[in-house]
Amino acid sequence: VDSHVSNSELMHLLNLQTRIAERILKEDDEDETGDVQISLGTIRHQRQRVHQICKQFLDLLGSYSEQTNGSNKKEQKERERMIEESQSNSIRTRGWLGLFSNYISHPLNLFLMFSHWLESFPVWRDYLISSSNQTRRDEITEMLELFPTKSDLDHFALAVIRLQHMYDLDAAELASGRVQNISASRPLTKEECFFLADTAFQSALKSQFVDWYQSCEALFVSFHVEQRARRVDFEEKLEKIDSFLKSFSRTSTNLQRLPVKIEDKEDEEERSDDVNGKRGPEEREEDASWASVLRQKLPINIVHGFAHHHELPPSGDEVKPDWTNSDRTLKVFEAYKKLCQLREGLEFETSLVPSTSQEVCFFHHANGENRDTRQIRASAIDPYKAEIHSTDPLIVSFHDVISERVMRELILSGESRLEKPRSFSSLTGRVQETASRSGKVGFLTEGHSEIEQIAQAITSLDIAHTEPIQIVSYGVGGHYEPHVDYFGESLVPSDGDRLATLLFYLNDVQGGGSTVFPTLGLAIPPRKGSALLWYNLYKNGQGDPYTLHSGCPVLLGSKTIANIWFRSHGQEFRRPCALDPEA
Numbered sequence: 001v002d003s004h005v006s007n008s009e010l011m012h013l014l015n016l017q018t019r020i021a022e023r024i025l026k027e028d029d030e031d032e033t034g035d036v037q038i039s040l041g042t043i044r045h046q047r048q049r050v051h052q053i054c055k056q057f058l059d060l061l062g063s064y065s066e067q068t069n070g071s072n073k074k075e076q077k078e079r080e081r082m083i084e085e086s087q088s089n090s091i092r093t094r095g096w097l098g099l100f101s102n103y104i105s106h107p108l109n110l111f112l113m114f115s116h117w118l119e120s121f122p123v124w125r126d127y128l129i130s131s132s133n134q135t136r137r138d139e140i141t142e143m144l145e146l147f148p149t150k151s152d153l154d155h156f157a158l159a160v161i162r163l164q165h166m167y168d169l170d171a172a173e174l175a176s177g178r179v180q181n182i183s184a185s186r187p188l189t190k191e192e193c194f195f196l197a198d199t200a201f202q203s204a205l206k207s208q209f210v211d212w213y214q215s216c217e218a219l220f221v222s223f224h225v226e227q228r229a230r231r232v233d234f235e236e237k238l239e240k241i242d243s244f245l246k247s248f249s250r251t252s253t254n255l256q257r258l259p260v261k262i263e264d265k266e267d268e269e270e271r272s273d274d275v276n277g278k279r280g281p282e283e284r285e286e287d288a289s290w291a292s293v294l295r296q297k298l299p300i301n302i303v304h305g306f307a308h309h310h311e312l313p314p315s316g317d318e319v320k321p322d323w324t325n326s327d328r329t330l331k332v333f334e335a336y337k338k339l340c341q342l343r344e345g346l347e348f349e350t351s352l353v354p355s356t357s358q359e360v361c362f363f364h365h366a367n368g369e370n371r372d373t374r375q376i377r378a379s380a381i382d383p384y385k386a387e388i389h390s391t392d393p394l395i396v397s398f399h400d401v402i403s404e405r406v407m408r409e410l411i412l413s414g415e416s417r418l419e420k421p422r423s424f425s426s427l428t429g430r431v432q433e434t435a436s437r438s439g440k441v442g443f444l445t446e447g448h449s450e451i452e453q454i455a456q457a458i459t460s461l462d463i464a465h466t467e468p469i470q471i472v473s474y475g476v477g478g479h480y481e482p483h484v485d486y487f488g489e490s491l492v493p494s495d496g497d498r499l500a501t502l503l504f505y506l507n508d509v510q511g512g513g514s515t516v517f518p519t520l521g522l523a524i525p526p527r528k529g530s531a532l533l534w535y536n537l538y539k540n541g542q543g544d545p546y547t548l549h550s551g552c553p554v555l556l557g558s559k560t561i562a563n564i565w566f567r568s569h570g571q572e573f574r575r576p577c578a579l580d581p582e583a
């Protein structure tokens, strides 16, 4: 069987394996400095997958070397040498502590890594399967299940496009492998470049699409046939985007239904040819469900509205901005984007910001003056450094409130429970996965007494009336689009609505990842050990739509937070808290 494996083919396999191994960390990589950022959920998940793949690869190679006994001596020796070298490489690379987490903190690397795999592996897969016996074939088939698929690649490509869109990144810069002057493992190939152009196309992101195409063209050394074909393709797609955008703005009164996958919708083109734009009631009906179906599979919900579709206060409210319904979501999205960019040092001027936001720092003594001394001793970090961002609604940061050890414990206990997030969709009336957020979430059903104590101390609210602590872990590109945390009148559960949100930042994020309040013009950069508190409800218990907020996409690194939601029932005598000037 093995005489079919030529040395050069084996070499290729070994190279591939070595490259995979290079991406691998040893299993338990929590270092002594207490920085557990590198072992966060999504990251760990990817790494474990890579690790498993690599291990199986090594086993496979080992058995190849056994099987070659008896074949040509010289060839046999050469193979053994290569396998040995590859294994020692892999052991060495496993020792490169932090390498893998560092590697995937760059938004381009995962895309590049998966792209490489998808390109190189099929040749080997077919070969291995055709040249093996049944047992080996079963093993290989099992192994193949772990291997990256096209949807992995789509996922990471989309993350790149989302970042490009949100942070106005330059495609040429990205094509050279750089984000904020930090280089990925290599520049993009021409094919990868066009892949990203197509991803932008499918999300109807016209300017990103054009930007990519022009950058991709620069990768052709000279004008030749392929380039000409690409040009034609580009122009056709550009036309599709244009006609789609035109038909879209004609058929929709607001922009909530913007981007779609263009390619899948042949009939969409027919519709756009309907110059008169006349529609019977039936067609409208169809149009609406068509839009809702597309919204489900929408990769980037550019302006798709809020998680619960709450209306902002009616116009005429003099303190608050006065937006007409039709461009409200667009404006919110623009503010969201600009606020996210603040952290990256980009200039920001907005007329959306009401003058209520202010920043004041002071020391906040937990539980006012009435605390008893035992409690003070129990809490070494009292008084807390507080920073008021807004008084209406009340939004406050508390700095350095949580210790390294507690952060580590929270991250570790969250890790094993992380799942894809699901939110309530007012479109379907169900709790479901959604494109409006990415990352992973997990609930700590057994609680954590230390963080609960801290939470109670800084909020003066009753920790007995909270939801289980929620851990959220975002990798690069991970985000949460504008939404409100409260359920709202029609959906209030029996234990009351979400009175207050307390959000702990469990690690420092290299780039992006701010928590922003688009209608307040407020951006809070993530800061390890800090907590952000805000009240979601007016004093009459109704939801305050100005608490609309989002988690900006992580540009570099990763972001893990812990959320505690205080329910309104049981807090009757505790709110307003000591920070409220009207208390």
Ligand SMILES: O=C(O)CCC(=O)C(=O)O
Residues within 6 Å of the ligand: 472, 480, 485, 513, 514, 515, 516, 549, 550, 551, 552, 561, 563
């Ligand atoms: O990630 C963030 O900064 C915000 C998270 C958030 O809003 C939520 O989990 O409800």
Ligand SMILES: [Fe+2]
Residues within 6 Å of the ligand: 483, 484, 485, 549
């Ligand atoms: Fe939220």
